[in-house]
Amino acid sequence: xxxxxxxxxxxxxxxxxxxxxxxxxxxxxxxxxxxxxxxxxxxxxxxxxxxxxxxxxxxxxxxxxxxxxxxxxxxxxxxxxxxxxxxxxxxxxxxxxxxxxxxxxxxxxxxxxxxxxxxxxxxxxxxxxxxxxxxxxxxxxxxxxxxxxxxxxxxxxxxxxxxxxxxxxxxxxxxxxxxxxxxxxxxxxx
Amino acid sequence: xxxxxxxxxxxxxxxxxxxxxxxxxxxxxxxxxxxxxxxxxxxxxxxxxxxxxxxxxxxxxxxxxxxxxxxxxxxxxxxxxxxxxxxxxxxxxxxxxxxxxxxxxxxxxxxxxxxxxxxxxxxxxxxxxxxxxxxxxxxxxxxxxxxxxxxxxxxxxxxxxxxxxxxxxxxxxxxxxxxxxxxxxxxxxxxxxxxxxxxxxxxxxxxxxxxxxxxxxxxxxxxxxxxxxxxxxxxxxxxxxxxxxxxxxxxxxxxxxxxxxxxxxxxxxxxxxxxxxxxx
Numbered sequence: 162x163x164x165x166x167x168x169x170x171x172x173x174x175x176x177x178x179x180x181x182x183x184x185x186x187x188x189x190x191x192x193x194x195x196x197x198x199x200x201x202x203x204x205x206x207x208x209x210x211x212x213x214x215x216x217x218x219x220x221x222x223x224x225x226x227x228x229x230x231x232x233x234x235x236x237x238x239x240x241x242x243x244x245x246x247x248x249x250x251x252x253x254x255x256x257x258x259x260x261x262x263x264x265x266x267x268x269x270x271x272x273x274x275x276x277x278x279x280x281x282x283x284x285x286x287x288x289x290x291x292x293x294x295x296x297x298x299x300x301x302x303x304x305x306x307x308x309x310x311x312x313x314x315x316x317x318x319x320x321x322x323x324x325x326x327x328x329x330x331x332x333x334x335x336x337x338x339x340x341x342x343x344x345x346x347x348x349x350x351x
Numbered sequence: 352x353x354x355x356x357x358x359x360x361x362x363x364x365x366x367x368x369x370x371x372x373x374x375x376x377x378x379x380x381x382x383x384x385x386x387x388x389x390x391x392x393x394x395x396x397x398x399x400x401x402x403x404x405x406x407x408x409x410x411x412x413x414x415x416x417x418x419x420x421x422x423x424x425x426x427x428x429x430x431x432x433x434x435x436x437x438x439x440x441x442x443x444x445x446x447x448x449x450x451x452x453x454x455x456x457x458x459x460x461x462x463x464x465x466x467x468x469x470x471x472x473x474x475x476x477x478x479x480x481x482x483x484x485x486x487x488x489x490x491x492x493x494x495x496x497x498x499x500x501x502x503x504x505x506x507x508x509x510x511x512x513x514x515x516x517x518x519x520x521x522x523x524x525x526x527x528x529x530x531x532x533x534x535x536x537x538x539x540x541x542x543x544x545x546x547x548x549x550x551x552x553x554x555x556x557x558x559x560x561x562x563x564x565x566x567x568x569x570x571x572x573x574x575x576x577x578x579x580x581x582x583x584x585x586x587x588x589x590x591x592x593x594x595x596x597x598x599x600x601x602x603x604x605x606x607x608x609x610x611x612x613x614x615x616x617x618x619x620x621x622x623x624x625x626x627x628x629x630x631x
Contacts, residue, residue, distance in 0.1 A: 200540045200556050235549070238396065239540035240504035244514045253505075260400050275548040283397035287409070291391040293360035302547060312547065315585070322624040324365045332389050337458065341412065344456045345405040 172219030184255040188248045189213040195242035195252055205232035206270075209242050209252055228266065233259045234273035278305035288342045291332030295325060352477070355422030355465070356384035357413060359432040359577075360392050365585075366429075366577035368621030372606035373428050373470065375619045379485075379610070380478050384426060387417050393435040396544035407449065408456050410439035415459040424466045426473045428606075430576035431543075433469040434501035434509065440467065441508045469502060469511065470575050470605060471519045478609070482526050487614040489528025492631055494608070495564035495572045496520040496531050498538050499579040514538065520573060520605060527612035532567045536560040541582040554589030557582045561590055565600055571631055572602045580604065584626050601629040 171179060171187065178184050189210070196208040207215065207230055215223040227233070233256050242252045263269045269277055282301030286294045299316070303309050319325040332338065362370035377384050390413050399406035414436065417425050427433040443450040444463050454461050468476065498517045503509065512519045515538055521531035539560055542553030561583060564572055574580050583590070583602045591597050602625065610620040622629040 201552070204552060235545075235552075237500075237540055237543050237545065238399070239500040239543070241500070241538075241540065244504050244506065251505075257399050257403060257406075261402060264401060276545065277401075279544070279548040280397035280400050283395065284401060284405075287392045287394065287398075291389075293364070293392050293395075295364050299547075311550075318626065319365060319585075322626070324367060324624060326364050330363060332391055334389055334391075337412070338391055340458070341405065341408045341456055345408055346402050 172216075172221070172224065174224045175216060175219060178216070178255055178258060182251065182254045182258045184251050184258075186213060186216040186250075186255075188250055189217060190248065192247060194245045194247065198241045198245050199236075200239060200241070201235045201237060204235050206230050207232050209236075213250070213252070225268075228259060228263050228268045229270055231270040231272045233263065234270060234276045275302075275306050275308070278302055281305065284342075284346070286329070288339060289335070290329040291335055291338045292330050294329035296327070297329060352381065353383045353385050354468075354473070354477075355417050355420070355425035356386045357390055357417070357425050357427045357432060357436070358386065359427070359429040360395075361429055361577035361581075365581055368624040369428060369577055369580070369604045369606070371619065371621040372604050372610050373426075375615050376474075376478065376606045376610050376613070379613055379615055380481065382477055385422075387413060387422065387425065388420060390416060393432045395431055395435065399435075404452070404456065406435070407439050407442055408453050410436045411443060411453045411461055412457050412459060414440060414463075414465055415457060415461045417465045418460070418462055422465060424468060426468050426470070428470040428473075428575070429578075430469065430499055430501040431578055433467065436467050437509055440465075471502070471523065472511070474523060474605070474609070475519065479523070479526065482523075482609070482613075485613045486527055488612055490524070490608050490612040491528050492530070492570040493532055493568050494524050494529045495534055495567070495569035496524060496537065497560065497564070497572050497574050497579060497583070499574065499576045500538060500540050500543070501578075502575055503538055520575065523605065524573060524608065527609055529573075529608065529612075532564070532569050534563055534567050534569070536563045541579045542586075543578050543582070546578070546582055546586060550586065550589050551593075553582050553586050554593035557586060558590040558593035561598055561600060562594055565598055569600065571608070571629075572600060573605050573608050574602055575605050587627055599627065601625065601627050601631065603629065 196210040202208040236256045238253045394409035542556040
C-alpha cells in the first residue's frame with residue numbers, strides 16, 4: 162500500500178463512499194479544521210479528521226473500526242465541519258452513509274444504543290401515524306432502553322403548558338406512509 | 352394573501368407556541384397561512400441517520416402534496432424541517448434517477464415547482480416592508496440572535512444567510528427596536544436530536560451558548576428552531592447543572608419578539624408556555 166494517501170488508489174469502502182455520496186476521502190489533507198470546530202469531538206472515540214485519516218489508509222481493519230465507532234453516531238450533522246473544510250468534503254453526508262451501513266451490517270457501536278433507540282422510536286411513530294407522536298416516542302424509547310426513570314418530571318410540566326398531545330395526530334393516507342417505509346427501511350433489513 | 356403552510360410535528364406539540372405566534376403575526380399582517388392538507392413528518396434527524404431513501408421520500412411526499420394542492424410558495428417555520436425539505440428539493444433536482452425512484456416509492460408526481468420559505472424569508476418578504484411603521488411597543492432589549500445549524504448550513508444548498516455570522520435575524524430585531532449583541536455562538540449546535548438520548552451533552556452544548564449570550568449582556572435569546580428552543584428552554588435544568596449556576600434568560604421565538612413589538616397580546620403569542628418565564 163502506498164504511504165502517500167493523496168495518490169493511493171481508493172479502497173473498497175473509499176470507492177463505495179465516492180460512488181454513493183460523492184465524497185473522496187483522499188481529498189482530505191489533515192488540516193484538522195473539522196475536529197477543531199466539531200462540538201462533539203470531545204465525546205467521540207475518533208474525531209472527524211482521524212475518521213478521515215483512517216478511511217484514507219484503505220486498511221480494512223481501520224475501516225472496520227470506523228464503522229463500529231461511536232463517533233459516527235454522536236455526530237449531530239450540524240454541518241460545521243463541511244462549512245469549514247477547505248476541500249469542501251461533505252463529511253456529514255459521509256457520516257449518514259456510514260451510519261446506514263453500520264446498521265445494515267449490524268455493526269453499530271453498543272454505546273450508541275440510546276441514540277439509535279431514539280431514532281427508531283421516532284421513525285416508528287411516523288410509520289404508524291404519519292407524524293411524530295411525542296408520548297409514543299417516549300414510550301418506545303423507554304421500552305427499548307429500559308431508561309424508565311429518565312425525564313419522568315418533564316411530561317407533567319409539558320402537559321401543564323399544553324405542550325404534550327394525549328392522542329396522536331393521524332394523517333389520512335397512513336397506508337401511503339406505511340408503503341414508503343416498506344419500500345425503504347424494510348428493504349434494507351437482512 | 353394566502354401562502355402554503357407546513358407546520359411540522361413540533362409546532363403541533365411541544366412547540367405549539369411557535370405556531371401560535373407565527374399565525375398571530377401573519378394574521379396581523381393580513382397573511383393567511385393555509386396548512387398543506389394531510390402533511391406528514393419530514394423524517395427529521397432520525398430518517399437521515401437510518402435510511403437515506405426514507406429521508407428523501409418523506410419530504411418529497413410533502414412537496415408533492417403542496418404542488419397538487421396548488422401552492423407556489425410554502426412557509427416552513429421549523430428550521431430543521433426547512434432544511435430537510437430544501438435538501439430534498441435540491442437532491443431531487445440534481446439526480447433524476449433518484450427522483451424517479453422516489454416518485455415510484457411515493458406513488459406521487461413531483462415537479463419541484465414549490466418555493467420553500469423559512470421563517471426569516473417569509474418575514475423579510477411579506478412583513479418587513481411595513482414592519483417599522485407597525486411597531487407600537489419597541490422591543491427595547493439586548494437580544495442574542497441564535498440561528499442554530501439548520502437555517503444556514505449547508506450554504507451550498509440552502510443559499511440563505513452566512514454560515515457562521517448570519518445577519519438576517521439581527522436586521523429584523525433592529526427594526527423592532529431591539530439591540531442585537533455581537534457574540535460568538537450564533538450558529539453553534541445546541542445538541543439538537545441528542546436531547547433525550549444524551550441530555551448531558553445538550554446541557555454542555557446549550558450551556559456554552561447561553562453562557563456566552565449572558566456574559567455579553569443579552570436579556571433574551573431569539574430563535575427560529577423548535578429543537579433549539581426546547582434545548583435552551585426545556586433543558587434548562589441540564590444547562591444549569593453544567594454551568595453550576597441558575598440562568599434565568601428567557602428564550603423567545605422570533606415571531607414572539609415581533610408580535611410583542613407590534614402590540615399583539617402576550618397570551619396570543621403563547622409566552623406562558625415556555626419553561627423559563629418570560630418577564631420582559
